[in-house]
Amino acid sequence: MAESIRPGKLDATDFLQIDELLSGEERLMRNTVAQFVTDKVLPNVGDWFDEGFFPRDLVKEMGDMGLLGMHLTGYGCAGTSAVAYGLACTELEAGDSGVRSFVSVQGSLAMYPIWAFGSEEQKQRWLPGMAAGETIGCFGLTEPDSGSDPGSMRTTARRDGDDWVLKGTKMWITNGSIADVAIIWATTDNGVRGFIVPTDTPGFTANTIHKKMSLRISITSELVLDDVRVPSDAILPNVSGLKGPLSCLNEARFGILFGAVGAARACYEAALDYAKERIQFDRPIGSFQLTQRKLVEMMIGVNNGMLLALHLGRKRDEGTLAAEHVSYGKLVNVRMALETAREARGVLGANGITLEYPVIRHMNNLESVYTYEGTNEIHTLVLGQAITGLSAFS
Amino acid sequence: MNIAVCVKQIPDPATPYELDAENHWVIRPNDQVLDDTDRVGVEVGLQLAEATEGTVTLFSMSPSGSLQGIRQALAMGADKAVLIDDESLKGSDALTTARILSAAVKREGYDLVITGTESTDGFTGVVPQMMSEILDVPCLSFARNVEAGDGTVTIERQTTTGYETVTSALPAVLAVTAGAEEPRYPTFKGIMQAKSKPVDTTTAAELGVDPVSSQTITAVDPVAARAAGDVVEDDGEAYLKIVELLEQVKVI
Ligand SMILES: Cc1cc2nc3c(=O)[nH]c(=O)nc-3n(C[C@H](O)[C@H](O)[C@H](O)COP(=O)(O)OP(=O)(O)OC[C@H]3O[C@@H](n4cnc5c(N)ncnc54)[C@H](O)[C@@H]3O)c2cc1C
Ligand SMILES: Cc1cc2nc3c(=O)[nH]c(=O)nc-3n(C[C@H](O)[C@H](O)[C@H](O)COP(=O)(O)OP(=O)(O)OC[C@H]3O[C@@H](n4cnc5c(N)ncnc54)[C@H](O)[C@@H]3O)c2cc1C
Numbered sequence: 075m076a077e078s079i080r081p082g083k084l085d086a087t088d089f090l091q092i093d094e095l096l097s098g099e100e101r102l103m104r105n106t107v108a109q110f111v112t113d114k115v116l117p118n119v120g121d122w123f124d125e126g127f128f129p130r131d132l133v134k135e136m137g138d139m140g141l142l143g144m145h146l147t148g149y150g151c152a153g154t155s156a157v158a159y160g161l162a163c164t165e166l167e168a169g170d171s172g173v174r175s176f177v178s179v180q181g182s183l184a185m186y187p188i189w190a191f192g193s194e195e196q197k198q199r200w201l202p203g204m205a206a207g208e209t210i211g212c213f214g215l216t217e218p219d220s221g222s223d224p225g226s227m228r229t230t231a232r233r234d235g236d237d238w239v240l241k242g243t244k245m246w247i248t249n250g251s252i253a254d255v256a257i258i259w260a261t262t263d264n265g266v267r268g269f270i271v272p273t274d275t276p277g278f279t280a281n282t283i284h285k286k287m288s289l290r291i292s293i294t295s296e297l298v299l300d301d302v303r304v305p306s307d308a309i310l311p312n313v314s315g316l317k318g319p320l321s322c323l324n325e326a327r328f329g330i331l332f333g334a335v336g337a338a339r340a341c342y343e344a345a346l347d348y349a350k351e352r353i354q355f356d357r358p359i360g361s362f363q364l365t366q367r368k369l370v371e372m373m374i375g376v377n378n379g380m381l382l383a384l385h386l387g388r389k390r391d392e393g394t395l396a397a398e399h400v401s402y403g404k405l406v407n408v409r410m411a412l413e414t415a416r417e418a419r420g421v422l423g424a425n426g427i428t429l430e431y432p433v434i435r436h437m438n439n440l441e442s443v444y445t446y447e448g449t450n451e452i453h454t455l456v457l458g459q460a461i462t463g464l465s466a467f468s
Numbered sequence: 469m470n471i472a473v474c475v476k477q478i479p480d481p482a483t484p485y486e487l488d489a490e491n492h493w494v495i496r497p498n499d500q501v502l503d504d505t506d507r508v509g510v511e512v513g514l515q516l517a518e519a520t521e522g523t524v525t526l527f528s529m530s531p532s533g534s535l536q537g538i539r540q541a542l543a544m545g546a547d548k549a550v551l552i553d554d555e556s557l558k559g560s561d562a563l564t565t566a567r568i569l570s571a572a573v574k575r576e577g578y579d580l581v582i583t584g585t586e587s588t589d590g591f592t593g594v595v596p597q598m599m600s601e602i603l604d605v606p607c608l609s610f611a612r613n614v615e616a617g618d619g620t621v622t623i624e625r626q627t628t629t630g631y632e633t634v635t636s637a638l639p640a641v642l643a644v645t646a647g648a649e650e651p652r653y654p655t656f657k658g659i660m661q662a663k664s665k666p667v668d669t670t671t672a673a674e675l676g677v678d679p680v681s682s683q684t685i686t687a688v689d690p691v692a693a694r695a696a697g698d699v700v701e702d703d704g705e706a707y708l709k710i711v712e713l714l715e716q717v718k719v720i
Binding site for chain 2 (some may be wrong): 084098099101102103105106109110138139140141152153154158256384
């Protein structure tokens with residue numbers, strides 16, 4: 075046995091000293107993204123959210139840093155570890171879930187399918203520009219009548235000579251109206267297939283969805299595909315069936331289970347600072363037992379969430395991560411983040427409802443994060459099936 | 469052009485650091501970061517190197533620790549680093565620091581030495597001037613808008629009223645201001661390449677410098693708490709009072 079256990083001087087955020095589990099390189103990448111968020115996102119994000127403005131200028135800068143498709147290899151991608159990608163998502167989402175959503179969609183939903191299932195020509199043609207942030211991608215799976223059950227999709231792709239003709243409507247598509255290229259999933263005679271569709275193809279229309287109260291700095295759109303004709307080399311050759319889109323979603327969910335911890339951390343830190351400063355009944359509100367309990371629960375949530383994320387990240391890098399693990403992480407960490415945000419909102423009192431503080435922005439954003447990439451219920455049923463062997467779906 | 473950039477690894481200013489109770493030296497953690505001021509020096513060095521197909525060599529005197537601060541500067545794009553890590557240099561004063569850094573850049577060869585104006589942790593703001601004296605080359609201080617070519621370097625030298633345009637022959641020492649350039653972010657590729665870039669470690673003895681410092685820190689006192697400010701009530705003539713106050717502190 076080592077020396078006796080004594081009280082320590084602990085950091086209020088990294089209470090478990092999880093930092094020690096990161097390599098110097100991982101920390102440097104994490105710190106670089108944190109610096110970027112501090113310099114470029116935080117100063118204006120409240121206004122962007124208020125105005126529903128997407129900061130397009132940041133895209134090129136994120137490309138220059140190597141943030142887009144950072145965990146992919148070759149074709150201009152940085153080729154980092156999965157943990158580094160996760161840590162980047164944590165820092166981006168500590169800024170705003172909308173910025174992280176952009177990076178998730180670009181890297182994991184648009185670049186990843188080309189990288190994993192595309193032909194050599196498709197990779198050469200699309201990936202370098204997407205990695206550089208010169209070409210923006212989006213991912214069209216969800217439809218007005220097909221959400222949690224993507225197998226019910228109605229968008230079709232039919233062969234016409236050498237070409238493919240796509241018809242249908244996609245809904246809730248992040249980046250839709252600003253994308254240069256869309257990955258569209260459609261049913262064919264041989265099951266679900268993915269298509270790389272330049273958004274200037276005739277028949278392709280993107281309509282921005284307005285009046286959102288969540289992810290306001292991220293663009294969400296409806297895509298209308300009215301007999302969109304693409305050549306035979308637009309199809310992703312190396313995957314068919316729902317496992318195509320689902321494997322992309324697993325990549326993105328991996329980023330989200332790290333990202334959510336960032337949003338939670340930002341809310342916890344805002345609440346902690348506020349509770350130490352705000353005086354009521356002649357004492358800082360942080361001295362009240364009720365408030366301390368709230369703060370401690372938030373701190374525990376953030377630390378446990380980071381430990382979980384890092385554990386799953388290490389497994390991803392070792393190649394032992396299962397899809398059910400990703401469901402576990404997405405379910406637990408997003409739920410934790412949403413609870414943390416709501417609790418923090420209360421601690422800030424009236425100030426908690428303004429965009430002067432980050433909390434209500436994160437709280438509203440997390441409602442989307444809770445729903446997209448597999449709702450909380452769907453991931454619960456995935457885990458339910460894993461432990462009972464019984465499927466709730468069929 | 470052969471560019472030497474002097475960079476300091478310092479304890480992360482975001483996490484409060486402690487002083488040794490006995491000798492008042494900063495207790496240096498294993499993980500130190502690149503001094504923010506020196507990110508600007510690295511940026512200026514990289515831009516000049518890009519313009520002249522030159523190289524950027526980093527020079528730093530500090531305990532190596534995890535080398536995180538140095539790797540950060542290498543990840544920005546510097547080519548290599550020379551680190552002077554020597555227990556006998558602990559608690560060095562600015563003059564010893566300048567002698568060590570001068571000996572190191574001289575040994576490696578240089579056309580231009582770039583430093584910050586003052587460091588974030590020590591902020592004596594004298595190392596560049598001392599280096600120029602020791603190296604016997606001109607010193608261009610408070611520099612921004614740096615351009616180099618044809619054996620000369622031209623800068624805008626910030627003054628209290630504006631700036632002067634100053635040109636000097638190379639070799640020279642250049643101290644850049646904190647706002648001279650917006651430093652680039654390291655790229656992820658750069659971060660991964662940084663670990664395979666050469667970092668040479670050397671000692672005072674190898675550089676032929678006697679590590680004696682004549683400075684001792686006798687006491688460190690905390691900054692007095694700021695007194696509440698004066699409130700000027702505006703009765704329509706408050707501007708006169710404000711002008712008077714500004715004149716008193718010689719701002720106008
Ligand atoms: C901001 C935002 C951005 C998005 N970006 C994209 C994108 O880029 N690309 C894309 O393809 N999609 C995107 N989506 C869509 C998202 O993935 C879907 O909203 C999500 O899959 C849920 O589908 P739905 O909204 O149709 O809800 P539904 O599937 O209709 O679900 C409604 C409710 O019923 C529950 N439910 C459904 N089935 C079951 C069941 N078997 N048992 C118990 N409960 C069940 C759900 O959990 C939910 O609570 C985005 C959504 C949002 C909000
Ligand atoms: C309270 C106190 C505690 C101290 N504790 C320590 C200690 O624990 N360990 C220790 O080594 N020194 C210590 N010093 C000494 C101090 O760090 C030196 O004076 C310092 O090395 C040089 O002074 P400066 O940082 O003020 O340089 P400045 O003149 O303010 O720096 C200007 C520029 O010179 C360059 N430069 C300065 N120092 C270095 C360096 N070391 N390597 C590379 N480039 C450099 C940088 O480009 C910097 O931007 C302490 C000083 C004080 C006042």
